[in-house]
Amino acid sequence: MLKGFFAFIKQGNVVDLAVAVVLGTAFGAVVNAFVESVLMPLVAQLIGGSEPEFDDLWTYTVPGLDGPEMQFGVLATTVVNFLLIAAAVYFVVVLPMSRIVEARNRALGEPEEEEEESITLLKEIRDQLKVQTEVTNPAFIQQLVEAERRAEEEEKAKEDAEAKTGLFGRAKNVVWGRA
Numbered sequence: 001m002l003k004g005f006f007a008f009i010k011q012g013n014v015v016d017l018a019v020a021v022v023l024g025t026a027f028g029a030v031v032n033a034f035v036e037s038v039l040m041p042l043v044a045q046l047i048g049g050s051e052p053e054f055d056d057l058w059t060y061t062v063p064g065l066d067g068p069e070m071q072f073g074v075l076a077t078t079v080v081n082f083l084l085i086a087a088a089v090y091f092v093v094v095l096p097m098s099r100i101v102e103a104r105n106r107a108l109g110e111p112e113e114e115e116e117e118s119i120t121l122l123k124e125i126r127d128q129l130k131v132q133t134e135v136t137n138p139a140f141i142q143q144l145v146e147a148e149r150r151a152e153e154e155e156k157a158k159e160d161a162e163a164k165t166g167l168f169g170r171a172k173n174v175v176w177g178r179a
Helices: 002-010 013-047 072-108 117-136 138-165 167-175
Strands: none
Touching (some): 013 072
């Protein structure tokens, strides 16, 4: 019984998980400190007054019933805090890390993805069929190649248009001053 337990502990998964929990807790403290000491005072300065708190707004009691008030303002405060924390994590951690990863991938080159054996075999069969068809009907192959090229160009044009006009594309253009 103890051998199995020690084997489980030695696998490394438990240690990795423990490290992740400790680092996550420490990083959560950093993010909370950033939000509470930088972002919340900034919002307070922008709207004027003290810390943005909506706890006393939108309270409601159902007529004819006794009990505590429903405080929708507490929910609003929590939502604002969540959005500020999410923005802080995105702009301080996620965005810079994704740029670092992209730069590293450009410098090192994109790693090739290994194909499944069935995909490789299907590609070989396709290529062999193309060779056989070219020998018997070269005009047909030329039409297929031209149609495939046009489809790829249309797909690229569609992706480019979507990248420029989609919500993320417009936001990216505004952030980078290209709007």
